[in-house]
Amino acid sequence: MVWNIAKKEFLLNLMTFKFAVGTIVCVVLITVFMPILVGDYQQRLKDYNENVAANEAELRKVKVYKNITPTVYRPPNVLSVFSEGLEKQLSKSAKVELGGVPEISMASGVSNPFLSAFPTLDVMLIVKVVMSILALLVAYDTISGERERGTLRLVLANRTARHEVLLGKLLAGLVTLIIPVTSAFIIGLLILQFFPMVSLAGADWIRIGLIYLASLIFISAMYNIGLLFSCLMSRSSISLVLGLFIWVVFVVVIPNGSVYLANYLRPTESREKMAAQVKALMQERNNKIDDLTKTLRTGGSQAGAFGAFGNYFILMCEKPLMDDYRKKYTLSEPVRIKYADKIFELQQQYLDRLIKQKYLAHTIAQISPVTLYESLMSALTGTDLANFEHFRNRVKLHTDEAIEYIRSKTESFSSPAYFTPGKEADHLAMVKEMDRIEKTHADKFFEEVKKWYDQKLEQTPSLSLRDLPQFICGPESLASTLSRSISRVMLLLFINALFFTLSFVAFLKYDVR
């Protein structure tokens, strides 16, 4: 019997105006949005590739170990077309250097603050707004509409049990709604495949599958809410109005209001305060290094140049100065590494506070399936803060690896290769050369010296960094994404079950006259 009812209801739904309009709008929107969004992704990918290539090229020019300060980039996430999340807001790169820590937010200037005035646009917006409205529209008159038409009486006059009727309606509604969701997804994915630069890995397909499932669960939750109002009210127009009010509260009020409230209930300390603490730590570090190295000289006969990544290094210097430099770096670099860890810790605490505030906003917003769905989507697509933390931790790990590599190559920073490619003989040659130039070309002294320097710089070989650890930052592992999203999926399923149970109770008492 359930099947008969479901089939009848489904066929009826297919013929309705709302279904036709809703499906067409979804499909049209996805065909319009998708190329724009993917084009945007391609642009970001191109920028990323260029940046990585430029970084590699620069890395080939490194002449001393001290100058290994590459910048690593966060690869753009292809799934951000489904849910943008924080993808565009957070910093896309981090500098790997001894004593440095990855930046934690959009440092002002990195991204354009004025763009925040625009709402975000992604595939999730279509599901969240258009499809959830469609779900309500399909659901609002399932019971109350049949009562108005008088057909409900006829159905219940037979031996059909009430729960069968309701189950049939639920099934029919879900099957009806699967059609626009699925067609939108298929069209979207076809368009995505059409772009040459987009390549989807196996894990991406699993994620897309999960996104599809999450969207279905969300849509079904919205349908169940509509069903409840349909069972509560005797007139379909009233159930529609009620449903729409709830919809506007879920879609518009709660997502904005929860954040607004969380900001008010748990204000976070400003970034400036954290920055000041970092600055104080840096000061402390510099003082410590100054104390340790104050007996050592930094002046003397030497020649320097600017090398890779715009870093200065010493081309050659006299023997006693070189010894002092060696002592200096042996003493100072461990201190810088230690303080980098401290600063990382400090920033981590700040980040944790931000996450706590986010968690509060999230808790407030959990009454709305829309916000649940939003956070689920950004977790599944890998555009939420946890994924950014993953990147940050990877950078930290990579920095540690790079430092370890440098340490192993330079005998704990004590080898001259750490700061200069020059040998003692080079310095002697330099002194000799200066004397020669001063005697022969006294009038063009600086030009000649510069020429000699440039020549010398060219002759200096670059370091072979083949065995330098590579930075690889894939997305977070699927398992940890799943473990984070499972509670939200459960909650969404619970909302489904709750509203269906409520509608069941309401329908048992429903006056069919």
Next chain:
Amino acid sequence: MIRQIIYREILENLLSLRFSLSLLLAISLFAAAGFVFAAKYRQESQDYWKDTNENLSSLSEQTNRLCDVARYQQTVYRKPKSLALCTEGFEKYFPNSFRFNVFSMYIPQVRRQGNFDLGRFSDIDLGFITSLILSFIALIFTYDTICGEKEAGTLRLMLASSIHRHKILLGKYIGVMLTLGIPLLLGLLVNLLIVISSRDVIISSGDWLKIFTIILLSLLFLSIFVLLGMFVSSRTAHSANSMVILLLVWVGLVILIPSFGRIISDAACESPTQAELQRRLAEVDKQNLDDAASGKFGKNAGSFGSNIVENPPGTARLVNARTEARNQVYEDHLNKMMAPLIFGRYYTRFSPTVLYQCASEAIAGTGITRFKSLYQQVKRYQQDLKEYVRGKDAEDPESLHLLCDHGQAISKWGVISKKPVSFDSVPKFQEQDLALGQSLKLAIWDIGLLVLFNLVFFAASFVSFLRYDVR
């Protein structure tokens, strides 16, 4: 007769479920907004005065020497505005501190940025409630005005008597507008009462006038949706179909089109990067050095030393040329940063929501218009301060009267006076709000377009209703 229709319409609406629901929603939102706004305003004012006083006290420490006053980098902060309770205009994301000295003006920075993890959100204010909630309620009120009465059979009865169709339409329009005004005005009243009773926010008489204007603007905006609802209602035979169409139109106008702004601006203008700024600055500096080497600023300009003839006027020319060029680069960069927002807003103006947002921001003096005006005001203040320094400098016979931003030139030659000045005579920055007339002038096109939307939808609904089949 028309009065009777209005009266009937109002009574019917007042008794409906949708009215009580919308009243409840509007009042609770407005009340929550009032509390949060008052707390936010208090916090922001504290921060603002703390920062501003810090800046002023540092400035007063510089008054021992005029040259220090000229070279000191002041920071002006954006003052929290009481009218932000009407519309906040995403100011929280915009740069809010302006650093400058008499010679240079840098890129404004975002200070006290909130939690970036929370993502973008709108403050719940009058603009938000009107454009997203009340516009929706307007559609819920009107989706069945014509076709609902047809379905109920009452439209036939009404038209059987000697009433003109246009009177019915007008009566219904006025009736809905009046009922819709109740949640708006009552909610706003609650909001204002909460905000005023917190005693932190002071609303001046000029502000009251602006609030009144924004209320009128909100009604003008809502009237578009009422007319739209009546139009669609008089095009369809079933109220369910009318609702479907209206909802999709609403989603398009209110949610989708404003989001298109980002896409449009991304496609049309490129956001400048920090690296590009640095590159351009380096270019400008190099150009300046080349000019100096080619003797554009005079012989030995920019050189110091015992064995050459020094050239203070040349050095001043050189330094000023560089400062000028760098200022230009900074300003270009800032303009490029703002361009996407302005451009995206401009091309999404076929949505009444964007029009309403722009117009109310202009009148309340928040958002991007405020930012632009504040930037101009800071620049003007910078010029005033420069004139002041120039005037004071002229009084000192020991100075060379060559204003330039160069420490060595000042200490060695005394190109700017080193005499003390009194702190009271130094001009201080004061932000001026635009008068209502000026802000209206800024918003005139937006308001005109809103009126046009009204007229178009009114004409459309009028024509459709005249031809409506009442059976």
